[in-house]
């Protein structure tokens with residue numbers, strides 16, 4: 216520890232808040248430096264031995280990764296562990312191995328040099344691909360290549376298990392194998408230069424319940440190992456070398472937040488009823504089977520959105536009907552008698568499935584491309600496997616089926632016709648299912664919203680996907696940082712569309728929920744409820760704050776807020792009204 220680092224000037228750096236909480240401590244700067252690879256010529260008589268050494272290192276690496284995979288499976292669950300399948304596949308990549316041997320045979324340089332050269336070429340090629348998913352594969356190859364090189368050189372790879380005392384981990388990124396080895400008792404917070412929403416650091420920090428901030432560009436080159444820092448996971452701030460005043464202020468904030476979070480958790484056991492007696496259904500969004508634990512921990516009344524594509528994304532092949540049946544049944548049984556809304560595959564576009572570039576070719580406009588129901592209607596064998604699995608699970612709990620990205624009634628009719636075929640097939644097999652399985656549509660494309668009156672006659676429920684609905688209504692790419700400030704959930708166009716969809720659903724006497732991110736943001740909750748939505752579905756840890764607000768407000772006030780918002784033209788003014796409504800009812804001190 217260098218005490219004089221505390222005398223350096225205080226400065227704050229902004230990143231993206233990824234996991235809530237506040238931490239204070241010294242930085243452990245984790246730089247995954249490339250291994251120093253010596254280069255020399257191997258004598259002709261020792262060439263066989265050199266190849267054997269390479270094979271030995273590949274074998275050792277495979278054993279190490281399998282071990283990590285087992286540990287991750289134990290600690291984080293099988294979905295997380297599946298990430299390492301991609302790493303094991305790198306080790307089986309015949310092109311990578313045979314090119315290394317060919318390089319060795321032509322240059323006679325030591326095998327480390329040859330492997331480093333070939334793997335670097337692969338990493339560079341993947342890095343340059345204009346596709347976020349494939350670029351992430353470069354990270355997998357880099358991770359595995361470093362491990363192989365360490366093994367060839369007889370070094371042990373540096374990893375995060377070497378934290379000598381409690382530290383804030385600052386890294387360029389946290390790879391899956393880093394996260395597996397991280398010393399959970401010693402990491403105070405995680406901060407990374409990179410800022411992908413799918414960042415592994417985020418998943419790990421949330422599961423460890425420690426603060427995390429991502430996307431703090433170049434932070435690793437701006438701090439030193441041992442610097443003192445505050446990580447504010449609420450605001451996405453890193454304060455380096457904080458002075459006494461800042462430390463005092465954060466000490467107070469930390470106490471306040473802890474007290475407030477405890478109050479939220481206490482209130483979370485109570486029912487979600489407004490002060491004037493209206494019950495609101497608060498459900499959870501999940502991506503994996505093992506998240507049912509969190510749904511219960513945060514008292515979610517079932518699942519309002521099960522994003523089933525996450526069962527597929529990192530899988531080595533399409534999960535079978537039986538495998539999917541087990542997943543859906545497990546969730547339904549765990550949460551019965553509460554409902555579980557299973558959304559059929561929203562694969563494709565920005566969520567292609569690994570190693571299936573033939574089914575998911577690169578597209579210029581992935582968000583408006585070949586995804587979700589469009590993919591399923593053209594790949595009926597895959598779609599039918601999923602529909603049969605959902606039908607079969609429907610006798611094991613309260614399941615509802617929902618189609619994503621429906622654009623109009625013909626698409627809905629085609630999906631329902633395939634569902635009818637699946638029912639017929641199951642009857643033919645003598646298998647039972649819920650004959651009255653409720654079927655709903657996500658309303659997330661403007662054309663679906665504009666024809667909500669027609670769709671409502673054909674659906675048992677609606678769930679509004681505000682994430683996509685806003686991006687399409689306002690023509691704002693939801694993942695483009697440059698225009699993020701224009702993504703305004705309180706735009707009058709959004710409010711009018713929501714009102715129309717909700718009113719048409721209610722005219723046909725079907726319930727309507729919101730499952731986009733708006734539903735979990737307390738600022739928007741009174742507005743959505745005032746507009747008439749029957750339920751909200753969100754990431755489980757957001758449930759306590761939303762329930763607290765629901766219990767602190769009256770539906771009459773929420774309706775007045777929505778009615779006033781509908782008369783206003785400025786998104787900022789509407790936002791300010793919503794914000795003031797929320798602040799007046801929830802005191803965080």
Ligand code: PEP
Nearest residue numbers: 659680681682683730731
């Ligand atoms: C949405 O679009 O609001 C939604 C919930 O679906 P996803 O975020 O999975 O696209």
Ligand code: MG
Nearest residue numbers: 659680682683
């Ligand atoms: Mg969507």
